[in-house]
Amino acid sequence: MRIYCLEDNPLVVLHLEMMIEDAGHDCVGSAASFAEALPQWQDLEFDLALIDIDLADGVTGMDAARWLKERGRVGCFVTGQGDLARENADLVVDIVTKPIDETALLRAIDLAGAGPQPPGSA
Amino acid sequence: MPLDLQEVLIHAPFRNDARMLASLLETHAIQSTVCPDEEALAEGLGAGLPGALIFTQEALTDRVRALVQDHLARQPDWSELTVIVLVEKGVPQALLLRHLTEQWPGSRQVFYQRPLATLELLSGVQSALLARIRQRDVRDHIALERELRHELNHRVKNILASVSSIFQMTARASADLDELKRSFGGRLATLGNVHSALFEAGGEAVDLKGLITLVLSPYAANGGAHFEIDGPAVRLNKDAAAGLGLTVHELATNAIKYGAWSVPTGLIRVEWSVEAREFRLCWRETGGPALARPSRSGYGTRYVRAAMQNLFGAPPEVRFEPSGLVLVAHGPLSRIDAMPATDRNASATVGG
Numbered sequence: 001m002r003i004y005c006l007e008d009n010p011l012v013v014l015h016l017e018m019m020i021e022d023a024g025h026d027c028v029g030s031a032a033s034f035a036e037a038l039p040q041w042q043d044l045e046f047d048l049a050l051i052d053i054d055l056a057d058g059v060t061g062m063d064a065a066r067w068l069k070e071r072g073r074v075g076c077f078v079t080g081q082g083d084l085a086r087e088n089a090d091l092v093v094d095i096v097t098k099p100i101d102e103t104a105l106l107r108a109i110d111l112a113g114a115g116p117q118p119p120g121s122a
Numbered sequence: 123m124p125l126d127l128q129e130v131l132i133h134a135p136f137r138n139d140a141r142m143l144a145s146l147l148e149t150h151a152i153q154s155t156v157c158p159d160e161e162a163l164a165e166g167l168g169a170g171l172p173g174a175l176i177f178t179q180e181a182l183t184d185r186v187r188a189l190v191q192d193h194l195a196r197q198p199d200w201s202e203l204t205v206i207v208l209v210e211k212g213v214p215q216a217l218l219l220r221h222l223t224e225q226w227p228g229s230r231q232v233f234y235q236r237p238l239a240t241l242e243l244l245s246g247v248q249s250a251l252l253a254r255i256r257q258r259d260v261r262d263h264i265a266l267e268r269e270l271r272h273e274l275n276h277r278v279k280n281i282l283a284s285v286s287s288i289f290q291m292t293a294r295a296s297a298d299l300d301e302l303k304r305s306f307g308g309r310l311a312t313l314g315n316v317h318s319a320l321f322e323a324g325g326e327a328v329d330l331k332g333l334i335t336l337v338l339s340p341y342a343a344n345g346g347a348h349f350e351i352d353g354p355a356v357r358l359n360k361d362a363a364a365g366l367g368l369t370v371h372e373l374a375t376n377a378i379k380y381g382a383w384s385v386p387t388g389l390i391r392v393e394w395s396v397e398a399r400e401f402r403l404c405w406r407e408t409g410g411p412a413l414a415r416p417s418r419s420g421y422g423t424r425y426v427r428a429a430m431q432n433l434f435g436a437p438p439e440v441r442f443e444p445s446g447l448v449l450v451a452h453g454p455l456s457r458i459d460a461m462p463a464t465d466r467n468a469s470a471t472v473g474g
Contacts, residue, residue: 008361008432009280009283009284009287009432010365010425010428010429010431010432010433011283011284011287011288011291011368011425011428011429012283012284012287013428013431013432014287014291014421014424014425014428015287015290015291017424017428018291018294018424030428030431030432032432036435054276056361080279080280080282080283098279098282098283098286099282099283099286099287100283100286100287100290102290
């Protein structure tokens with residue numbers, strides 16, 4: 001799977017990348033703010049975006065998740081803001097709270113992989 | 123905020139009472155609003171927190187008392203409203219006083235006999251408004267404390283997330299427990315040093331030269347490793363301080379293992395420049411063994427790439443020259459300097 005990381009802490013980005021690659025998936029990009037991610041998201045294809053809620057441009061993670069959902073794309077909150085994430089659970093396929101548990105992250109990736117497939121893909 | 127704790131509401135619907143009270147207050151520069159009927163009073167009490175209330179005794183109908191009771195129940199914890207009641211001379215007041223005390227908790231009631239001694243009333247209103255100013259200070263302190271607690275919670279969570287990620291990644295890359303202890307300890311100590319530097323700088327801005335010196339100087343103690351640093355004053359925001367501090371730590375660790383600092387003659391030069399608000403950092407190792415590009419990048423290299431990507435929006439340029447490793451990272455100064463966000467927006471539109 002192709003996975004994007006929207007996260008403002010570079011250590012967490014790196015940790016996510018390592019876990020994603022170890023599980024046999026690809027990390028196709030990362031950004032520290034929704035404003036920075038948005039122009040990339042217009043053209044970039046990915047199967048899942050891991051989204052922190054509190055980003056470099058403020059509490060914009062919900063906006064990012066909503067933007068993806070409105071376009072039929074898939075996001076997952078990876079955040080220390082558990083309460084905000086649960087209040088907006090309808091925007092994402094799963095919620096992983098920090099500090100990140102690898103099992104929880106892999107479950108979220110599996111959930112995203114099992115989500116609605118585009119027509120024609122077997 | 124409507125009313126904002128300084129406007130006096132007057133409800134004295136009979137004769138000329140209200141107009142006279144309002145003009146008396148006005149001549150002493152006290153802002154007031156007359157509520158001619160109970161509807162206007164309800165609206166006034168709903169619009170915010172008044173500085174004080176003035177009633178005539180005969181205006182205190184059941185509905186008016188209930189409106190005040192309701193307002194007092196809704197006011198914030200820090201608020202204590204002064205209610206001034208103008209009573210008729212000769213009418214027994216003990217019962218009214220007891221009723222109002224019971225019905226209006228969270229208020230201070232003051233009674234003045236008519237005919238009014240205007241000086242007495244004025245000083246009563248003024249002391250009520252002064253009390254409101256003190257209450258407003260309490261309100262602002264509470265808000266500030268809440269904001270600070272929120273920010274502290276956010277920072278602690280962020281640091282824990284960093285430490286957790288560092289630990290997981292260090293554990294993954296360590297061959298044994300000794301290596302894990304050494305590597306994790308070094309990274310944690312750097313994080314701690316950056317935090318101390320931020321704290322000493324008042325929490326917001328860290329000088330780049332000071333930061334690099336802080337991270338590198340332990341290695342140079344007792345005539346150990348050699349380094350030179352040179353560049354203009356740059357004040358880093360907290361994220362940039364953490365990212366650059368840890369980056370320098372990883373580069374130094376790498377230099378000790380494989381690079382310039384693996385031999386006594388090796389030298390590390392760290393230089394940076396700012397031109398047209400573009401920041402450029404160069405880490406150059408010389409005098410060490412010839413380096414080949416490693417076949418697989420370890421944690422340190424990957425961290426440096428991720429941190430530079432995060433700080434500058436672009437990965438760094440890494441060259442393995444015959445003389446040693448060279449790393450160049452650059453990007454807009456606005457992404458790393460400690461200017462407040464509002465100023466940054468302003469300078470962006472003004473052409474900075």
